[in-house]
Each structure stands twice: as structure tokens, then as C-alpha cells.
Amino acid sequence: MTNMPSAGRGDPQDVPESVRAALAAQEIELPSWGFGNAGTRFKVFATPGTPRDPFEKVADAALVHQLTGSAPRVSLHIPWDQVPDFEELAAHATDHGVTLGVINSNVFQDDDYRLGSLASPDAAARAKAVQHHLDCLQVCRATGSKALKIWLSDGLNYPGQDNLWARQERIADGLAEIYAALKPDEQLLLEYKFFEPAFYAMDIPDWGTSLLHCLALGEQAKVVLDTGHHAPGTNVEFIVMQLLRAGRLGAFDFNSRFYADDDLMAGAADPFQLFRIMDQIVAANALAPEAGVNFMLDECHNIESKIEGQIRSVMNVQEATAKALLVDRAALAEAQLTGDVLGANGILMDAFNTDVRPLLAEIRAAKGACADPVEAFRQSGYAERMASERIGGVQASWGA
Amino acid sequence: MTNMPSAGRGDPQDVPESVRAALAAQEIELPSWGFGNAGTRFKVFATPGTPRDPFEKVADAALVHQLTGSAPRVSLHIPWDQVPDFEELAAHATDHGVTLGVINSNVFQDDDYRLGSLASPDAAARAKAVQHHLDCLQVCRATGSKALKIWLSDGLNYPGQDNLWARQERIADGLAEIYAALKPDEQLLLEYKFFEPAFYAMDIPDWGTSLLHCLALGEQAKVVLDTGHHAPGTNVEFIVMQLLRAGRLGAFDFNSRFYADDDLMAGAADPFQLFRIMDQIVAANALAPEAGVNFMLDECHNIESKIEGQIRSVMNVQEATAKALLVDRAALAEAQLTGDVLGANGILMDAFNTDVRPLLAEIRAAKGACADPVEAFRQSGYAERMASERIGGVQASWGA
Amino acid sequence: MTNMPSAGRGDPQDVPESVRAALAAQEIELPSWGFGNAGTRFKVFATPGTPRDPFEKVADAALVHQLTGSAPRVSLHIPWDQVPDFEELAAHATDHGVTLGVINSNVFQDDDYRLGSLASPDAAARAKAVQHHLDCLQVCRATGSKALKIWLSDGLNYPGQDNLWARQERIADGLAEIYAALKPDEQLLLEYKFFEPAFYAMDIPDWGTSLLHCLALGEQAKVVLDTGHHAPGTNVEFIVMQLLRAGRLGAFDFNSRFYADDDLMAGAADPFQLFRIMDQIVAANALAPEAGVNFMLDECHNIESKIEGQIRSVMNVQEATAKALLVDRAALAEAQLTGDVLGANGILMDAFNTDVRPLLAEIRAAKGACADPVEAFRQSGYAERMASERIGGVQASWGA
Amino acid sequence: MTNMPSAGRGDPQDVPESVRAALAAQEIELPSWGFGNAGTRFKVFATPGTPRDPFEKVADAALVHQLTGSAPRVSLHIPWDQVPDFEELAAHATDHGVTLGVINSNVFQDDDYRLGSLASPDAAARAKAVQHHLDCLQVCRATGSKALKIWLSDGLNYPGQDNLWARQERIADGLAEIYAALKPDEQLLLEYKFFEPAFYAMDIPDWGTSLLHCLALGEQAKVVLDTGHHAPGTNVEFIVMQLLRAGRLGAFDFNSRFYADDDLMAGAADPFQLFRIMDQIVAANALAPEAGVNFMLDECHNIESKIEGQIRSVMNVQEATAKALLVDRAALAEAQLTGDVLGANGILMDAFNTDVRPLLAEIRAAKGACADPVEAFRQSGYAERMASERIGGVQASWGA
Numbered sequence A, B, C, D: 001m002t003n004m005p006s007a008g009r010g011d012p013q014d015v016p017e018s019v020r021a022a023l024a025a026q027e028i029e030l031p032s033w034g035f036g037n038a039g040t041r042f043k044v045f046a047t048p049g050t051p052r053d054p055f056e057k058v059a060d061a062a063l064v065h066q067l068t069g070s071a072p073r074v075s076l077h078i079p080w081d082q083v084p085d086f087e088e089l090a091a092h093a094t095d096h097g098v099t100l101g102v103i104n105s106n107v108f109q110d111d112d113y114r115l116g117s118l119a120s121p122d123a124a125a126r127a128k129a130v131q132h133h134l135d136c137l138q139v140c141r142a143t144g145s146k147a148l149k150i151w152l153s154d155g156l157n158y159p160g161q162d163n164l165w166a167r168q169e170r171i172a173d174g175l176a177e178i179y180a181a182l183k184p185d186e187q188l189l190l191e192y193k194f195f196e197p198a199f200y201a202m203d204i205p206d207w208g209t210s211l212l213h214c215l216a217l218g219e220q221a222k223v224v225l226d227t228g229h230h231a232p233g234t235n236v237e238f239i240v241m242q243l244l245r246a247g248r249l250g251a252f253d254f255n256s257r258f259y260a261d262d263d264l265m266a267g268a269a270d271p272f273q274l275f276r277i278m279d280q281i282v283a284a285n286a287l288a289p290e291a292g293v294n295f296m297l298d299e300c301h302n303i304e305s306k307i308e309g310q311i312r313s314v315m316n317v318q319e320a321t322a323k324a325l326l327v328d329r330a331a332l333a334e335a336q337l338t339g340d341v342l343g344a345n346g347i348l349m350d351a352f353n354t355d356v357r358p359l360l361a362e363i364r365a366a367k368g369a370c371a372d373p374v375e376a377f378r379q380s381g382y383a384e385r386m387a388s389e390r391i392g393g394v395q396a397s398w399g400a
Helices: A017-025 A054-068 A086-095 A123-143 A164-180 A207-217 A236-245 A271-283 A306-326 A329-337 A341-352 A357-367 A373-380 A382-389 B017-025 B054-068 B086-095 B123-143 B164-180 B207-217 B236-245 B271-283 B306-326 B329-337 B341-352 B357-366 B373-380 B382-389 C017-025 C054-068 C086-095 C123-143 C164-180 C207-217 C236-245 C271-283 C306-326 C329-337 C341-352 C357-366 C373-380 C382-389 D017-025 D054-068 D086-095 D123-143 D164-180 D207-217 D236-245 D271-283 D306-326 D329-337 D341-352 D357-366 D373-380 D382-389
Strands: A029-031 A073-077 A099-104 A147-150 A187-191 A221-226 A249-254 A294-297 B029-031 B073-077 B099-104 B147-150 B187-191 B221-226 B249-254 B294-297 C029-031 C073-077 C099-104 C147-150 C187-191 C221-226 C249-254 C294-297 D029-031 D073-077 D099-104 D147-150 D187-191 D221-226 D249-254 D294-297
Touching (some): A123 A147, A147 A249, A164 A187, A207 A221, A207 A236, A236 B164, A294 A306, B017 B306, B054 B073, B207 B236, B294 B306, B306 B341, B306 B373, B306 D341, C054 C306, C086 C099, C164 C187, C207 D207, C236 C249, C271 C341, C373 C382, D054 D086, D306 D357
Parallel strands (some): C249 C294, D099 D147, D221 D249
8 A cells, every 4th residue: 555654665675676776877967057156137146166167167067976976977058168178178077077968059148149049030140050059069079979959049029029930940940050960979959948038939939849840850859858948837747758759858957946947956946846757757768878868957056055056956856766766657557547546646646755865875875976965065175175266267157 | 100190000991902801701710609608617607598509509609690790600519519410400500691610529528538538548438539529520521510629628637647648649549540530621620728627737738739649640630729728928829820830720719818718708818919819820821711720719708798708709809800911011021120129019019009990890891790790789689589588498508 | 964864853753742742733624515526617527425415524524534633623615515403513523523613605606696796796796795694604603613714706707897996895895794793702714816716807816905804804804825826836835924924824725736726635736835834834833723723625526536535635734744843943043044045945855855654654543543544544445335325315516 | 889980089189188188297207227238147238329327328218208208207226326426417317307216226236135135134234235225215315206116136046045934024124224214205115026036935025015014114105016026817907906995006117028027118018908007097096196106117128229118118108098098987887887797898998999199199299299209219310329429338237
């Protein structure tokens, strides 16, 4: 029975080896920009010790991996992470025990993009945006990355401002140019977003639009699901399932939202939703790295410790995953097929209500990482050391 | 210049003949159930004179067409409009100057559908649902209708209640069976809905899911866009554009919402949104009947006069259409291409701010309908006559 | 440290006696209508064994109390629970080990209320609504209830339909008449709701409006917070705090929502939100019955077992409460005052992530209730027995 | 009858003199910051000719007044508009035909406010915030302003981050200190906001919270309603009515939103909503300046011309007001009282559908302003002149 007053399925000694193995193998990719300053239009708070360059960001990310054992890659954002020699940066990463991951483009910070990038009515802006993505592909090759991630901030603030349909065609044309430059083992990952920075219409506002573009491009194009990029009330795990079913879920950008694209720590706003998302992943057997879904974080740590924020986010994803792996799938399927509504729900909740922290502590320790990464970080003195060492220069943020 | 203090482009004498012709040719399809009682889970208010059977509903709908000149068809809902002889009902419609339109199925009112219809884990429920749709196709043939409209109320109330992916497969299988029974000149129209009556997950919650099923089925499958079936803040005209671009916008269910699927009169909650939707239609040259988009109403008149509610809804769609037709598209395109954000927006608003009521009154009168349909209805005594004649029997509602 | 790999603060043997005592003393009030059939405007599914009258509803509720040990009262809804002799019903309740609780009025099911009840422009409708509440006060006295709960379905579907301000004045007048009839030890509990059944404007749509009316009435008027009655994204625990601070939180109507007023089981949609709500209650020392807040359920079990749905809801509220009681408040206050954002959040999450089910099982068993109430219910055969005994008659629902 | 095919009540020659007088007397206050650069966290686009200092902002605002005849005051924002000599700035305004209006404080841009301002757990931050407001009162006295407007960005990003209740008490204390410094003819205007920049809980998130603080402070404290600061679906005109009824509507911050606090031009996203808001104002006889409600704009012109954006916003508010003044209130009241739902709605829509642009053009011209302010601005060459004159220096934005 599902609600027994025993400690239940989460007891480390009761957990099947396959679950342990899956958890031990889980990989979460960290965003370099998560270690820089971020904020809102009202204020970006700076914090002592914030990295000044991509090398320092990678060092911070590597620490997160060292502590959690599950964050072996760092995504870069161009031009924020532009360096003279990307192979040097890649070697620096390797030295620190991590590798460089997905390359993120940026077509929202130049004045030329006032009316959009690939969707702009201005041919020069479109050409510039295409070229930027071709340049990013060169970064992929220099860093060893196999995926180019594209989020277009394109959109309209006012009805009538531009022709919605024409903008789709322009985007399709631009994406086709970029896609044509991919090597066979490279991927184009296309993100969508409900609103912001455009307030009337985003040009790629939903998974349907992103998927249509990917289908038109070809098999190497996949959709990125940012958990904060949906309308209020949207059932995100349904979209996860739908994209998996279409064979086009390329990656997650994990973060939390209460209202908009709040970019809080993953699992902070609604841990039950994160669990339901991971439940769809586990149910579809899409957790293992070879399944081809990249589990990435994408967050802004406005007022909290950045490194600790990343650690907690990794742990939150791990906990949601562990709970999803503990779902009794045979019992669940039977309850579902027999129409036992509350029985089926109860089996899911039984896993969610389990305290998996001891299990994960044990698995982390067994991998040589830390049983309690937050406490280990706090006691390491790293934050204080960086605050005293990283003096001078310009702290990394969205602008640099 | 767009904001001149003249009466502007809406003056009947200034309106191009092509605009007049497009408005005169516009066709809006009425829902039979809009003339029956409807309400919320809290209460269904009955009103004197409400039709007791499909023949009386058709008579009321025909009156709306007579007064407005633009509502020549009536959608049926099976089993609410089940009659022994559909050819008799079709002849009755013809006698009243209208024809029967789209056939709507109903798989939400039988106890067998507690866990869903096409998506149910229960094979018998699925088979029953498929058969119901095959029966509806027979109604199409008996009435001369060329389209079967499917809205599945299928969904889950609780996480874990059923397998989201398996339900998609079951739906795909059921739809394929139904689609296989279509004749070459028949259409399957597939609706989507954000929530209600299921509260955790609808099985076809968004345009992306509906479109994926239609693409899998074939060219005769198209998407129905109900204007009230979206998440808060969704840009509906964007979806209109996207479905037109995909060649899969089959029909509208027009109504208004402030919060959920409120089913208020079209144009009542946000007349500017209705205008923006019709603007996409006009911009894509999809207004004319031969363009293949069916402009239907789908409303519940909970506390207001049903016939008057339908009249106003038709007029609201006409007014939005007239404004969309008055947009100066050449000037708009130029402003858009030159990045004149406020100029482009101003051209659109110029059309929206125009008072098109005199123009439409003239067009209606020229067609032999009424310049002021609401006033004509109020003065006709029809409501009072029906209230005194339609005594006894059971008033039509969602249940019968 | 908060994230240690030990089983943590939830271990039954580590839990302070004060926490155990608070949990053992917790009282949750059940709604009689939760045991009857309910549904949406699309369908009300009936289930075998559903009560036919208030006596059978009370019997079912008493079973929930017997199993959980924490649901000693049943709210009534008038006229759904109208009986010839309320003292007989009260005695029946006592015989079953429970008492009758809050009396709920109903001013939404009569044709007279088409334009509203206390807010109606029709004086006769207003007078009828006032009288209904005076009648409900008589039910209070016959049943021993000390509180009259008022939810007004009043509102508008269309802009302009009525004068918003005038409606507030009419409501104020009507409430004043009802309030004047209260005895000194009786309470008027005033609920608010964002939307439904009115779709343009509810007359008491938010806590601010409800509170203004209560402040105008006097100290015996308090606000009811239904957890499903807010706009998307609303921070409900903030309102809990604000009403506690104003001394006017009279009662909860607990249920869950994903989209609207879904009336799902409490804690089913967002268990973290329910925990945050109970955290505010515990922080304000408002949990104990003598603090004056009535913790009531208000749910619709559309497709699931009603009794089991109530049991799970009670357990979900208990679990959220247990977690809230386990928050290390001294450590939390210190982290908050020192601006340790993640430390403070971590202390809260530490309690939320604790598996409190073993603790609650123990406490229930110690009270003579069941360690596992769901399993006990399933094995009791009660559902099957009722299905065979409760044959004939009309099953209770919102209409009767 | 309301829907006659005549040009209707908006014909300039048919409009009552009282309506003309009310429109001619209408005053809208402009935000100085609306003339500086603004944007999102992703990008702030600069435009040629943007003011470099408060004097240039005032000059631009004065041009808007000159063209529209209805914008005689400019709100300042401190420290963005800090100048050595405010009396000089006031004289500069007078020279340009306008006066200085409300003084807006800013407690969101200093590092000290990371945990909040008046609500901060840090006593030094609270003291600094109080002092800033006392300083702003000195600016009021130097500029002749009679109102201090307070928007607190205070809030939490993570559950548990701080004590929600304690923060209310700290805010109450801080506001009391500020209020105590008011002279008898000065006002404290307290704004509320649903979310942003805090993402879990704003400390003053809704009108109820703002009103409770104002009631505690005294008669000189009133609520500011920013039309973009509500949850999705919120009926804003209801709140307008409620605050008027409570005698505490101090001012509007007009702007438009599709999703969040988009700060688009007033009337751009939902002109019908703006009309409904002004309808409540007119119905309550609160339009005239002596009624005490300050009609202010608060917008960000991210990609569009700032001056033209302000002009259009003023015109949009005027148009909504003109339509509200044209509502046939006697007929409306009768339809409302007799329960003629569609008749009443029709009377409101009749006014909304009227093209009031010719009327307003005439009224503006009669005041010596421009019939077509947008066209006049475009032909004036002002934008081009400023672009060539305002070279060097730092363009004004939120940071300076």
C-alpha cells in the first residue's frame, strides 16, 4: 500500500541499484552567466567575488561540479564569454575537471536589433544575426561543443508594428541559413518564450512555433524548453511529453517562476512541478545522457549567492529526479489502467513525499563529491577567498 | 496622415467597393445550442420562449440571419440536436432561408466517459467514442454538412491519474479511425482547449497538440480555434497567423472571455482583440468563404436574451471585420518596413477607432436585412410571441 | 546544518512534544456537500453509494473523522441540507462522533437571483436574500453552530450591465441587516471569489473588498479565504498573513486549483503552497482551535471517490501543518535578520522536504484513529456496503 | 435606440457643452522619466535627441502640453531628476508653460536596498529610506509640489527569505515617520504592484494592502493605481470604483500591459479597458481636477519615439474620457434597474464605438493646441532638431 507509515521507498538501503546508477550518472549543465551579476531593469546588485571573465566563471562552475558530482559541463554565452582563444578556455575547463557545453548566441544587445534580429524588417540586421550564429558555430568547433542554442528576443511591442507572418518567413530563412552550416554531428537548439523583452508578440512564443521551425529545418533541430517561458497555468510536463513524443526535446533550461520569467533557482517556486517534469522524463526513459536531452540550468541569482544558488539548483533537480525514479511504475500503470484515480495519484505522491536527501547524500559521497554540498561550500572559504582575490576589473554581467 | 480630425475612412461614401463586397459576402455560422439554455455549474437560468427542439432552434437562428443578412448556416450538436429525420430538419432550415452547417460531436456527457473518450484507458469507452463520431458522419451526409467538428473533453484532474503519452497514442488511433471514414470532400475539424472540464491536464490543450494530430491525419484535418480556449495573456491573433501559415486553420469558435472559457458574446470582453484577429484574417486574404475558414460562433447566453446575444455577436464580428478591411495596408506595410513603430501602430488604430456602424447598416439594408438588427428584433415582438407559444415541453439545454 | 543526510527533524523520536500536541489537537471541518455528487457544467458524474440526504452525508463525514481523528465537524449548506428537524440532525451527528459546524447559505440557485442576490437591482431579490440568511441563522441556533458563512455569487457578465458602486452599497445594506441579527457569540464569515459564476465582475472579488465590508460591519465579521478563489499567480500566504494581521481571518476553504476554482483535493495541485500557508498560520500562532481560525475543506470530487478524497485532503492539510511545525523558527529568524537569503530559504525547505508521514501515522494511531486512513478505508468495505445499501432515492448533489 | 446607423452621439455638433467643458478642463500629468531612455533587463535602446538632464525632459514634456493642451504638469523622480536648485527647475517649467507635479521617490537603486527599503531587516537601510523620503518632501516644497508618491520595490524572491508580517510592521513604522512630516496640504500617495522586481512576494502587492496602510496613516494618505500592476484577469475598473468609494483614490499611473508591467502607451493594449476605467471615473464625478484624483502617465518607451509616445498616450486617455462622457447615463441607469442586460451593455458600447477623434480635434484646436498633435509633432522638426542639438553628455535613463 502506498501510504504506509514506514520510512518507505526512499530509504537508502531499499533503493534498487538501477536507481542509484541512474542518479550517479545524471548530468546537469551549468550556465556561465549564472555566476555573473544579474538583475532586473530596476537594479543589478553586485556581489564581492563575482567572476570578471570566462575563466573565473568556469572555475566557479567547476567548484559546483566538484561539490555535487553532477555538473560536468558549462554552457557559454557569446559575446559575454568571448575570449581570444577558445581552445585555451576549453583546456582551462579540462584542468578544472569540466568541459564546455552548449554555445548560446545573443542577438538582443546590439542597437541594430531594435526591430528584431532574424525577424527584423531590416535586411542588414538579419544578415548580422545570421553571421553571428555562424560565428558561434566556429566557437562550437573551437570548444568542442556540439550544439548551438538560439533564443530570439524578436517580437513586437505594439499591434501593427510589423507583419507577424512576414516575420515568421524571415526567421525561417535565417534559421535555414544557419542550419545549412551545421556539421552532421551538430545540433541547433531553438528556444521559445511567452513574453519579454517584447510585450505584444514574441515571434517564437510557444513550443508549437518552435517545433514547426525545427520540423522545417530537419532532424538536427530540436526544441529547448525553458521552464519559466510559459503562460500562467501552462502544464509544462505535458509539453515535455509532447516534445519527447515528437522526438524533438533537445534541452531544458531549468529555473523557477512565480509570475513571469523570474529565473529563480530550479525547484524553488514549485518543487512538485519539477518532480512532475522529471517524472515524464523518467517515464519516457529520457534521463540518461545517451537519450539526447540536455539538462541545463538557466538562472539569475539577483540577490542570493551565485555559487550556492547553482549548487542548490543542481540538488533540487537531483531530488526531483530521485523521486521520479522511485515511482512504482508497475503499480502506477495498473492503477491507471483500472481507473483508480486516487490510487494512481497516491502512488505518484508517495514518491514525491519521500525524503530522498539521505539517498542522494550517499550517492554523492560514493562518487567522491560531497554529502552536503551547501555546507561544504560554506565551510570551504571559497566565497571569502574569491571576494578578497577578485579585486579590480569589471565583474561579469549580462553586458560583458 | 492617420489621425486626421475628419470622420475618416469609415464614411460610407468613402469606402471602396471591394470592402463593401467583402462585408456583404461575409458568412458567420450560428450554433444551435446558443439558442438553448446554458449556464454554469452553479445555475442554468431558463428563459421564456426558449426552443424545445432543433426545429425551433433553427427557426431562431434563421431569424438572426434574416435580421443581419450574414448568418446563413446553423451548426448542430449531436445528440442535443438528434432528430429522427435529419433530411426533414435540413428542409426545415431551407424553408427558413438557412442551411445546416458543421456537425459537432459530444463525448462528455455519458458516464462511460468518466476517464475520457478517445483517450480513455477503457477500450470500450474508446470504441464507443469512435462509433459516435462515425454516427456523426452519417448526420453530415443526411444534412449536407461537409465537416465534423471534434472537441475532446478528455483530460486528467490529478497528476498521475493516467499516462499522458499513452493518451496521445490512443487519441491518435481513434482520430485515425474516424479520419479513415471521411469522404474526400469532408473535413475533420479538431478543437483544443486550455482547461475545463479537466483541471490538471487536457489531452488537447493547445494549438500545437491539435496541429500535430492534424498533420498526422492528413490534409482533410484542420484546427478549430475557440477564442476562449487559451491561457491568460495568450496572443490569439498570433495563433491565427500561424495556423493560416500552416494551411490548417479550419474554423473559429468565436466568443469572449475575461477569465476562462466564459463563452460571452464575441467582441464583448475585448473588441480590440477581435479586431486584431480579423486583421490577420484580412491580411492573409482568408475572409472570403472560398478561403476555407469557417467563422462560427460558440457562446452561452446565461442571463441575457439568446437571440439578441447572437445578433450582437454577429454584428460585433462584422464590425471587427469592417475595421480590418479599412486598414490602409499599403501605408501599413511601408511604415512596418521602415521601422516606424508608432506610425504603423497608428495606422492600425486609425481603422480600429473608426465608427463603422453606419457603413454596416447601409450594407445590411442593401442586402435586404436590417440596418439596426437589435432594434428590429426588439420591435418585432418575436420574443414575446415565442414566450407565449412555446409553452410545455422541455426547453433545450446542454442536456437535451 | 540543514541539509544533513540524516533522516532529520521528521523522525518521530526527535519531534518535540509540543509539535505532537499541536498536531493531535488540529481540527479540520468537512463540507457536507463534499460527499454528494459534483461536477462541471459539462457533466456531473454519479457514483454508487453517494448519500441521498444530510444524515447519510454526516455518516460519511463521521467516518472520515473516525479514520483520521482530525475532522470532528461537518459544515452544512442550506437548502441542500435542509431537514425538517435540525436538532435531530445534530443528535445524529453526535451519535456518530461529530458535531455540526458552519452554516453555509445559498443565494445562487433560484431564478430570482439572475441579477444577483444582495447586490441585485431588484429589491424583492435583495429582500429574499436577506431573509434566507436570517433563516440560516435559525439553523445555526437549531444546530448549535456559531457561524454563518456567506458567499455571494453576485456579479456581472457584461460591462455596463449594472452599476458597480450601487451594488456595493446594496451589499453593505444587506449585510448590515444580517449582521444586526447576530447574537454576540455568533460570527458572520464573508467569502470572496475572483470569478465564476460571473465573468466580467464579481461583486466581492478579492480579500480587500471582503475585508472592507467586514470592517464596516464590526468585530463579529471575518473573512473566509478559499484557496482556489484568486487570480493566477496570487501569493495566497501573503493574504493569510495580512488577514491575520488585521485580526480578520475567520476561516479557510481548502482545496486545490491549477487554473480556476477547480475545487480539487487540498494539497493536490501545489503541496508547497499549502505548506507555505500553514507556515504563516504556525508563525502567527493561529493553529490552535482557540485562535479562532476555522480550517475547513471545500471541494468537489468530480471523478474520484468522495470519502477517500476527503480523507486525503485532511491528511494533506495535516502533512503541511506538520512540516510547518517542524520549521526551526529560531534559526529561521536569525537567517532572516542577517540577510542570509539562501540560508533562510533552506531552513524552510528543510522542513518541507521532511517526510512527516511516519510521524502523523504515529500520532493518529495514538489518538485511536488509523495510521493509514486510506488503506483502512479501502479495506473497510464501507464503499461497497454503501453502494449496495444506498439504492433508490435521489443522490445528493448541488441541486438537492 | 442605441445602435442607430447615424453617426451618433460623437458628432461634434451634437455634443453637450458640459462634455466639451469637461474635456477641455481635463489634466494629465506627464512623467519626466518617460522622456529618458528605458528598456528591459535585456537592453536599453538609446535614441538620438534624448534629454540629458531634467531641464531637457521638462522641455520635451512642455512640448507635449503645447501640442495636446492637456498635460500641464511634469512629475519628477528623485534622484533621477536631482538638480542643485529646484526652484530654478520650477521656473524653467513655468517658462515653458508647465508646472512641476508629484515627486516620486526611489528606493530601489542603491546596494543598501538589496533586502528592501522600509521593509528591510537592516535598520540602517530602513533609516536611509525614511530619510530619502524626508528629502523628497523638501523637493516638494522647493518645487511647489503637494504630493509625495511612494512605490516600494520591497519584496522577497524566495519563500522564507524574510518574515512577511514583520516586514508589514516595518513598512507601517517607516510610513508613519514620513507621514508625520507632511504639512496639512500635502499628500502621501502609496502605490502597489503585483510583482517585479521581487518574484516571490511583493510587500505591497495589491490595493488592499496599500489601502490598509493608508487607513492607518490618515486622511492625507491615498492609493496610487498603476494600471499595469495587477494579476492577470484583474478587473481594474472595479478597483477604481472601490478606491473612489473608500475616498482613497489618489492618482493613476496610466500605461498598458499585455502580460506584466509592460509600461506600454496607455490605451495601446486594451482601449476598452481604459474606457471602462474612465467610465467609473465619470460615473463617480471624479474627473474634474478639484475631485482630487491625479491622472498621471507612467510609461517606458523602449523602442518608440518618446515624445510621440507621450502624445499618443495623452490622446488615448482623452479619447477614453470623451467616450465615457458620451455614455447616456440616464438610459443606462434605467436599463440597469430594469435588468435589461444587453440594453445596458449596448448603451455602454454605443459610447465606446463612437469615433470621438473629430470632437477632440475641435476641442484641442479651440484651446489653442493642435487638432492633430502627432502630425504637428512630426512636421515640427523638433525631433530632428533635438537629435542634432543634444550631442554629448549622458542621455537620461533610469540610472541617472
